[in-house]
Amino acid sequence: MTTTTAVTLSGVTRRYGEVQAVAGVDLTIRSGEVVALLGPNGAGKSTTLEILLGLVRPDQGSVQLYGQSPADAIAVGQVGVMLQSGGIIEDAKVGELLDLVAGLHKNPLPVTDALQRAGIADLGNRKLKALSGGQKQRVRFAMAIVAQPDLIVLDEPTTGMDVESRRDFWAAMHAETARGRTVLFATHYLEEADAYADRVVLMRAGKIVADGTAAQIKASVSGRTIRATVPGADLATLATLPGVRNVETRGDVVLLQCADSDDTLRYLLANTPAHDIEITSADLEDAVLAIGAQQESAA
Numbered sequence: 001m002t003t004t005t006a007v008t009l010s011g012v013t014r015r016y017g018e019v020q021a022v023a024g025v026d027l028t029i030r031s032g033e034v035v036a037l038l039g040p041n042g043a044g045k046s047t048t049l050e051i052l053l054g055l056v057r058p059d060q061g062s063v064q065l066y067g068q069s070p071a072d073a074i075a076v077g078q079v080g081v082m083l084q085s086g087g088i089i090e091d092a093k094v095g096e097l098l099d100l101v102a103g104l105h106k107n108p109l110p111v112t113d114a115l116q117r118a119g120i121a122d123l124g125n126r127k128l129k130a131l132s133g134g135q136k137q138r139v140r141f142a143m144a145i146v147a148q149p150d151l152i153v154l155d156e157p158t159t160g161m162d163v164e165s166r167r168d169f170w171a172a173m174h175a176e177t178a179r180g181r182t183v184l185f186a187t188h189y190l191e192e193a194d195a196y197a198d199r200v201v202l203m204r205a206g207k208i209v210a211d212g213t214a215a216q217i218k219a220s221v222s223g224r225t226i227r228a229t230v231p232g233a234d235l236a237t238l239a240t241l242p243g244v245r246n247v248e249t250r251g252d253v254v255l256l257q258c259a260d261s262d263d264t265l266r267y268l269l270a271n272t273p274a275h276d277i278e279i280t281s282a283d284l285e286d287a288v289l290a291i292g293a294q295q296e297s298a299a
């Protein structure tokens with residue numbers, strides 16, 4: 001089987017007034033990859049997906065999906081989309097809406113199959129406006145897969161779902177990826193990226209700041225954050241301690257991102273009046289900060 005390229009973004013930028021929402025993104029996704037686009041609020045994930053889908057024009061750069069424009073790829077049913085809002089007709093019944101979407105495509109799944117795969121086989125006769133947020137997300141998922149697309153693009157698909165629904169949703173998604181579909185999803189959650197993606201693309205301030213497997217990303221941000229009250233802290237000295245990646249202050253509170261928190265802790269206790277010390281594992285925010293700090297110091 002030859003490997004085709006599903007997505008090519010080259011030098012894509014997009015500005016909204018003062019905000020550089022996307023600041024030069026190059027991204028290639030091969031057919032069959034499951035890619036998480038990870039990053040904090042405002043990182044540029046949604047704008048990147050909107051550009052990729054041809055919903056927003058980039059100021060610069062180009063986009064191809066399967067070697068075509070996004071509009072052409074979507075028109076032939078190669079792309080299924082699940083965005084955060086829109087796409088739903090509140091007064092319609094779930095089955096009617098799916099019939100409508102299926103009718104736009106050449107080779108759709110039977111609607112009952114799409115509903116079943118999305119875990120909402122029992123909701124076909126319910127009106128959209130009577131559904132919970134999580135159930136509506138399932139309907140959006142059914143709409144995304146009914147055309148049997150090669151590529152599924154999802155923007156924060158599990159928003160509004162409880163833990164059990166999230167788990168069911170990802171099981172349904174897993175069944176789609178097992179069918180060889182290419183998946184690109186935006187998320188805030190490192191755990192979702194970790195569990196479900198082969199590849200994690202980390203965005204910050206409109207740029208891709210890391211791109212690799214979840215294991216590679218985690219290895220690059222391994223370490224701990226020490227949070228301590230350090231009256232009169234000498235930040236310059238703290239920043240030069242071996243293994244300290246980043247130092248920030250909030251008043252008297254110092255936050256130290258450390259590769260080796262034991263060594264840093266020993267130093268703080270021996271040489272400073274540090275107290276109220278807490279040590280936590282790096283979470284996504286720490287990861288983004290740590291990788292961002294590395295990028296800035298390398299620039």
Ligand SMILES: Nc1ncnc2c1ncn2[C@@H]1O[C@H](COP(=O)(O)OP(=O)(O)OP(=O)(O)O)[C@@H](O)[C@H]1O
Nearest residue numbers: 016019020021039040041042043044045046047048
């Ligand atoms: N239509 C718009 N008009 C003005 N500013 C916008 C618009 N869309 C996005 N932005 C701005 O561009 C930046 C990137 O936003 P974007 O929604 O792409 O980020 P995101 O990573 O998807 O964030 P979130 O996780 O909160 O959805 C933000 O500062 C946002 O306020």
